[in-house]
Amino acid sequence: MLSTPNPDPPAHTTARHLASTVSESIMSPLRASAFWATIALPLLALVLLVAGVVSISLLTTAGFLAAYGACAIAGHNHTPN
Template sequence: MPLISDTDTHTGPAVRRVASVVSESVVFPIRAIAFWTTILLPVCALVMLAVGVASVTLPTAIGFLAVYSACAIAGHNHTPQ
């Protein structure tokens, strides 16, 4: 029975480099959007409540908290420049 190693012998350095570049080009915008959404979402919610577009109901509150939490978790490592 072969031993399991920590390194993947099927992918070379070029494949890992391409995967790293693709990962960074996808992760950075998602993290930035999530970061700024976390900042702007409460302001938008207050404006929508004040104007009357949204009302405070249990599903609305749970949805807001779910979206806010997901954005806060996804965007917590973003550093605006």
């Protein structure tokens, strides 16, 4: 008796494809936002310092460096068109 091939892909393959598609649709804008935030954060920090909204302290410096580092890591693979 000959077995007929199953034209339907296995459920785990379909789920993996869906997860990959959703992940890419979420990661692409997140990566782009992080890339541009890495560029804008130093300018924003400078403006906030000059305007007197924030002052230089250990907490603000650590917060800035943490935000900048997270954006730099998240956005490093983005290539703007």
